[in-house]
Amino acid sequence: xxxxxxxxxxxxxxxxxxxxxxxxxxxxxxxxxxxxxxxxxxxxxxxxxxxxxxxxxxxxxxxxxxxxxxxxxxxxxxxxxxxxxxxxxxxxxxxxxxxxxxxxxxxxxxxxxxxxxxxxxxxxxxxxxxxxxxxxxxxxxxxxxxxxxxxxxxxxxxxxxxxxxxxxxxxxxxxxxxxxxxxxxxxxxxxxxxxxxxxxxxxxxxxxxxxxxxxxxxxxxxxxxxxxxxxxxxxxxxxxxxxxxxxxxxxxxxxxxxxxxxxxxxxxxxxxxxxxxxxxxxxxxxxxxxxxxxxxxxxxxxxxxxxxxxxxxxxxxxxxxxxxxxxxxxxxxxxxxxxx
Numbered sequence: 001x002x003x004x005x006x007x008x009x010x011x012x013x014x015x016x017x018x019x020x021x022x023x024x025x026x027x028x029x030x031x032x033x034x035x036x037x038x039x040x041x042x043x044x045x046x047x048x049x050x051x052x053x054x055x056x057x058x059x060x061x062x063x064x065x066x067x068x069x070x071x072x073x074x075x076x077x078x079x080x081x082x083x084x085x086x087x088x089x090x091x092x093x094x095x096x097x098x099x100x101x102x103x104x105x106x107x108x109x110x111x112x113x114x115x116x117x118x119x120x121x122x123x124x125x126x127x128x129x130x131x132x133x134x135x136x137x138x139x140x141x142x143x144x145x146x147x148x149x150x151x152x153x154x155x156x157x158x159x160x161x162x163x164x165x166x167x168x169x170x171x172x173x174x175x176x177x178x179x180x181x182x183x184x185x186x187x188x189x190x191x192x193x194x195x196x197x198x199x200x201x202x203x204x205x206x207x208x209x210x211x212x213x214x215x216x217x218x219x220x221x222x223x224x225x226x227x228x229x230x231x232x233x234x235x236x237x238x239x240x241x242x243x244x245x246x247x248x249x250x251x252x253x254x255x256x257x258x259x260x261x262x263x264x265x266x267x268x269x270x271x272x273x274x275x276x277x278x279x280x281x282x283x284x285x286x287x288x289x290x291x292x293x294x295x296x297x298x299x300x301x302x303x304x305x306x307x308x309x310x311x312x313x314x315x316x317x318x319x320x321x322x323x324x325x326x327x328x329x330x331x332x333x334x335x336x337x338x339x340x
Contacts, residue, residue, distance in 0.1 A: 007086065011036050012317055013076040013106030020061055023328070028061075029321050032076075037110040044099065045087035046111055051104040051317070051338040052080035052130040053324040055252055067283055079104035080130050082119060083340075093118065100129050107317050107340060124302065131164050131335030132302055132309040133295065135284055139251060140168035140227075141294045142287035145176075147280050148225045148249035152177035155219055157238055159183075159206075160229030162190035164309075164335035165251060167198055169227045171307050172298070174199050182218045184211065184234065186330045193333065197308055212237035227251060236266040242277045250281040310334030 010033045020028045039045045057079060060071045071077055081104035085097045090113030093099065099116035103109035119129045131137065143165075144150045156173040160166040161183025170181045183194045183203040194203035202218040215223075215237045224246050226238035231253025238248060271277065301307035312332035314323040320338045327336045 007036055007108075009036060010034065011106060011108045014317075014320055015074055016061060016071045016077055017073065019063055019070075019073070020058075024058070024061065024325060026321065031318055031321075036108060039087055039089045039110040042090050042114075043110050043112055044085045044090055044093050044116060046081070046083040046099060046101060046103070046109050046116070047086050048081045048083035048104065048107055048109060048340055049098075050082050050127045050130055051320060051340065052135075053320065053327055053336050053338060054079065054136070055327055057324060058328060076103070077105035078102055080135060081105075081109065082126050082129050083109075085116075088113075098126060100134065105320055124299075127311055127313075127335075127337050127339070128302070128309070130337060131311060132168060132307070133299060136164040136335055137168055137298060138287065138291060138294050139284040140165045140172060141298060142284060142290050143227060143249045143251050143282055144169050144172055144225070146287060146290065147282040148227060148247045150176065150178075150225055153179045154224040155180045155182075155221060155243070156225045156227065157182045157184075157215065157219060157223045157241070158227045158229070159234040159238075160252070160330075161185055161194050161198075161200065161203065162310075162333050163229060163330075164332075166227065166229050167194070167309065167334055168307070170194065170200050171198055171301075173225070175301060175306060180219065180221075182215070182223070184214075184230075190333060193310070206234070210237075212240050215241050222246075225249070228253070236268055239266050239268050239271050239277070242271060242275045244275050246275055246277045248277065248279040250279060311337050313337050313339050315339050 015030050015032045018028045063070050082100045085095050098119050098121050100119050101111045101116045103111050156178045158166045158170045162185040170183050173181050180201045183200045184206045185191050191203045191205050194200040204214040211233045222243040223241045224243050226248045228250045229252045310333045317340050323338050
C-alpha cells in the first residue's frame with residue numbers, strides 16, 4: 001500500500017434524505033461529514049477535482065422503477081467524477097494518476113480499480129472527461145449517429161441545444177455534413193451562442209412563442225432528424241415538422257422531470273404513419289462499444305477547435321446541490337461542472 005500523509009480526517013458527501021415530490025427541495029439533501037474512507041485491497045482513494053451533475057440524476061432520486069436503481073436514502077449520491085489518486089492498493093494505478101469514476105457528490109472516494117478509468121490531463125483538461133470527451137459527448141455521438149441514423153444532407157433539429165449534449169449534437173451534425181442544423185434554447189443569449197459560436201444555421205428561444213410555429217419558420221423544408229432533450233411541446237412540434245422517413249432520438253425530457261402528474265403526450269402521433277417516421281429512446285450505457293470510435297473522431301475536433309464547448313463551473317462541494325438544481329432550471333450553458 002502506498003500512503004499519502006496530510007489527508008483530512010473527515011470527508012464530506014451529499015446524502016439523499018428523502019425522495020423529492022415535484023421540484024427537489026434543499027431539505028431533501030444533507031452534506032454529511034464522515035471519517036475519511038480507507039481503500040481495501042484492489043481499491044484506490046481518489047481526491048475528486050471535478051464532479052458532474054446531470055438531468056438524469058433527478059430520476060434516480062425517485063423510487064419508481066427505471067433503467068437504473070434509485071439512489072439509496074441516507075447514503076452518498078453517485079455521479080461522474082474525475083480526480084487524483086492519493087492512495088493505491090491496486091495494481092496498475094499509482095498515486096498521482098488521474099481517474100474517471102462514478103463516486104461523485106463527495107470530496108474523496110474509495111473506488112474499485114476496475115471501476116476507475118485512467119485519463120490523461122496532458123491530452124485534455126480534466127473537466128472535459130466529464131463532458132465533451134466523456135459521457136455527455138458519447139451520448140451526443142451515439143444518439144445522433146446510431147439511434148437517429150444521421151446521414152449527410154439531413155436537416156437536424158436539436159432541443160436544449162445550448163446544453164452539454166445538445167450543443168455537441170448540433171456541431172457533430174454540422175461537421176458531418178448536415179444540410180441544416182436548428183436548435184432551441186431558453187434565452188436570447190443562448191440562441192446567439194448557438195448561431196455565432198457553435199455554427200447552427202438557425203436557432204430560436206422557445207419562450208418567445210409556440211415551438212411549432214418557430215420550428216416551421218426555422219425549418220421551412222421540414223426536418224429529417226430530431227434529437228430530443230426536452231419532450232413536451234418540442235416533441236409534438238418535431239413530429240409536426242418531420243419529413244418522410246424522419247427519425248427522432250429521445251435522449252431526455254427535462255420539461256417533465258419534476259411533474260407530479262403525467263404530462264399529456266403529443267397529439268399528432270398519426271403523422272408518424274404518414275411520414276413513416278420513427279421514434280426511439282436510447283441510453284448511452286448501451287453504446288459504450290462506440291467509445292474508441294468516438295474519441296478517435298471527436299478528440300481531434302476538440303483539440304483543433306472545430307468542435308467548441310462551454311462549461312458552467314460552480315466552485316465547492318458545498319454548492320453541488322445548487323449546481324444540480326441549476327441544471328434542472330436551465331441555468332447552465334454547456335456542461336455543468338463542480339470544481340472542488
